[in-house]
Amino acid sequence: IEGIATELYPYYEHFLNVGPFDGILLTGTLARKCPIFTKVAQSKYPLPIRISPVNEEAAVGAALSSSLVK
Numbered sequence: 001i002e003g004i005a006t007e008l009y010p011y012y013e014h015f016l017n018v019g020p021f022d023g024i025l026l027t028g029t030l031a032r033k034c035p036i037f038t039k040v041a042q043s044k045y046p047l048p049i050r051i052s053p054v055n056e057e058a059a060v061g062a063a064l065s066s067s068l069v070k
Helices: 002-018 028-033 035-044 057-068
Strands: 024-026 049-051
Touching: 002 035, 024 028, 024 035, 028 035, 035 049
Parallel strands: 024 049
Antiparallel strands: none
16 A cells, blocks of 8 residues: 555646645545555645545546537
8 A cells, every 4th residue: 555655646746836726635545545545645744634425437537528529
């Protein structure tokens, strides 16, 4: 769990250079079913941690994207 959170840290740093953010949204089964991951992520990243309110995030994103195509 520590390794996963550490491996993702460079992406966090990159996004901080892109613009200001008010939190981190965790998605997927690990975020939902492993509360220790949320605790570890919160200890590594100073922004508030939230869990995605939907399951199957990729499918929802694809459906939303397809609704924008004309």
